[in-house]
Amino acid sequence: MNNEYKVSQQNKVRQLQKKATYDTESVHKILDSALMASVAFVHNGQPVVVPMLYGRDGTTIYLHGARKARIIRLLESTTTVCLNITHIDALVYARSAFNSSMNYRSVTVFGSPRLIEDHDEKLKALRIISECTMPGRWDEVRDSHDKEVKMTGVIALEIESASAKVSTGMPDDEDEDYDIPIWAGILPLESKFTTLQSDERLIDDVEPSAAIRSMQGKQL
């Protein structure tokens, strides 16, 4: 694996290039810190964007949905997918509207989707999606029924190009604006798991596992 995704017309970041990076570590770190991706494709010449759960293994992203779902059938027959993940980390209050912005971590990926047909490969991909979303849970739940695997459509998306863009820190104001007597700074936005809530139909004395309990308080 190279240390950088190749830069092409497809993934080249054109605005605020200083904030852009193509190294695989930065791209994968952001991919691994989110739960949902915005997956865009073209259908009958029109754009469609759908939020989807996903998992990553190396340079492959796995997506899933109901086998009969339009998104799965369309991804099966499409050649290029664009996927974006963005965390907003703060509102940036500058001294002008023009320089006001956000801090964020964002990744954009382009790739070709492939429908996974093989039962074992499907199970392996579903495990990856599950582990990326709910670590440790796959081995706790009952085995998947064959029927359930059949009803699930799984897409392997090979990353062909990717870019990350990260914005951090304080406002970047015009020199002459620093004298304006107005408050400036940032307001952080935190995405955090809170406290587990048990299902009302839980069997008495059943407790969440250590893996599940350790998710409480975790920040994205």
Added chain:
Amino acid sequence: MNNEYKVSQQNKVRQLQKKATYDTESVHKILDSALMASVAFVHNGQPVVVPMLYGRDGTTIYLHGARKARIIRLLESTTTVCLNITHIDALVYARSAFNSSMNYRSVTVFGSPRLIEDHDEKLKALRIISECTMPGRWDEVRDSHDKEVKMTGVIALEIESASAKVSTGMPDDEDEDYDIPIWAGILPLESKFTTLQSDERLIDDVEPSAAIRSMQGKQL
């Protein structure tokens, strides 16, 4: 204004239809509760999805970016945009991998973009975006320079069709799975503004306004 967005092939929700709604109030409520939208369009036959700040006024969504940015030039020349906003509210730990899922609030919008050329209309739209993102801030900052307005590209996206999809509550397991002695329930994910951090270059004794202070602790 009708109370529902018209259902067509474009915006019809096909999966989990029970969770879908087309009423304007539900759609607008979700639109108004987020900061960033995933905006998808077609460029040279390929899908592209870009995260963008936005604001809403009635059935118009305003987007902005650098006037010379590819996204603005492309939105100027494209006929259809698909925009999605999704909040994840919880991980749903069911008793099987198959029934495990997330709780979320999601909106998908289709519309035609129009580049705003008129200076005053642009300023009005920029104010709407600013007020949706940083309420009260527009009147605190210095006036925008004409040059800044010229350098900003603003797109008006008329909502032509839209749908909302909301998933809440506890896992929906198979009847026979409720006897499995495994913990099940939800792990809420909270997105919340925390505490203001002042710019190091702030003039002494300048305090954030009441509007800015009231954002602290606010949940999305």
